Amino acid sequence: MGMTMTQKILAAHAGLPSVKAGQLINADLDIVLGNDITTPVAINEFEKAGFDSVYDKSRVNIVLDHFVPNKDIKAAEQSKQCRQFACKYQIENFYDVGEMGIEHALLPEKGIVTAGDCIIGADSHTCTYGAVGAFSTGVGSTDMAAGMATGKCWFKVPAAMKFVLTGSLPKGVSGKDVILHIIGMIGVDGALYKSMEFTGPGVAALSMDDRLTICNMAIEAGAKNGIFPVDDVTRAYLDGRSQREYKVYEADEDAEYTDVYEIDLSCLVPTVSYPHLPENTHPVTDAGDIAIDQVVIGSCTNGRMSDMEAAYEILKGKHVKKGLRVIIIPGTMAVYKECLKRGYTEAFIDAGCVVSTPTCGPCLGGYMGILAAGERCVSTTNRNFVGRMGHVTSEVYLASPAVAAASALTGYISDPREVL
Secondary structure (H helix, E strand, O other): OEOOHHHHHHHHHHOOOOOOOOOEEEEEOOEEEEEOOHHHHHHHHHHHOOOOOOOOOOOEEEEOOOOOOOOOHHHHHHHHHHHHHHHHOOOOEEEOOOOOOOHHHHHHHOOOOOOOOEEEEOOHHHHHHHHHOOEEEEOOHHHHHHHHHHOEEEEEOOEEEEEEEEOOOOOOOOHHHHHHHHHHHHOOOOOOOEEEEEEOHHHHHOOHHHHHHHHHOHHHHOOOEEEOOOOHHHHHHHOOOOOOOOOOOOOOOOEOOOEEEEEEHHHOOOEEEOOOOOOOEEEHHHOOOOEOOEEEEOHHHHOOHHHHHHHHHHHOOOOOOOOOEEEEOOOOHHHHHHHHHHOHHHHHHHOOOEEOOOOOHHHHOOOOOOEOOOOEEEEOOOOOOOOOOEOOOOEEEEOOHHHHHHHHHHOEOOOHHHOO
């Protein structure tokens, strides 16, 4: 029996001719990642185990993004611990205030992650990097500690699901709508500990930003990872960007999949995930008059340049609904600068929005947009569990930047196709 794309990457990094679903392996790591919340825990475990060196100071990445600029004393202490560790071990890819970005937007942008890599990160949305043809998955801080010291991690080889994409997305529909549609279809545990492998002629019609968004939310279906094949779009993104030579892996013709789904992208519509699970999806046209109090456009899911562009196309020359709070967060400093150059930032401010430095902030109920009791938010983030962005009686509706921007103008969940 042949191997899937994920299984081929894992076999290569385990030094084995082949692997199969369920097999336990010990694999070499190309990249280890942590942030300002998870890295301090990993540092404590690293020191407790008696480690006194990292396996490769160029392959360990620490990005301060969740509560940075620091929101309180605890956040400041956590960041301080990360800074001291990075200095002690001369971590080359250490990103702090002024040069940091939201980690899963930053690492692909800088070419730190690339095709064929085996990557772990102490953050569940590390699965984002499957968009560039890598095996990438979230782990606990203890595994991060061991990874920093040894450059290795153990895995149970995942079984795989295949999603065959055809057609192309209509205007006003994006990668966020694709992944929300899929999660609504299979459920939040529909891909539990499996690899979600995307293939088919429709892949070519998806931008890299679409793919990054789709893989980012693979974890919301319970998946171990999401992954796209390396094609011309991938190569155009990686060439001149990737810091290392990349390697292309392809699934075998006879690879085994537990499930195969066919999705015609041309049939998809703007989709919204209602509280309190990402699987609770509905077409935006079914929303009716759901009044909202806040809009957030940003996060590791939708803080890239195309997301800012989608918001700008709807908000330019208009003003958000009076009484509505609209927070726009570029995913990296490069995206922030480009927004300034293009005039997006001024247009957002003129429209009545606030524009923040890159941060995870409101996504996890950290800061920069906490919800009060009973408040509703349309957000381009990735989770809408009870209390995710604030009070336990608040509600989060997950949507694309286009839906979020359209909703900002009306004050209720709205169809972007009506304003585009």
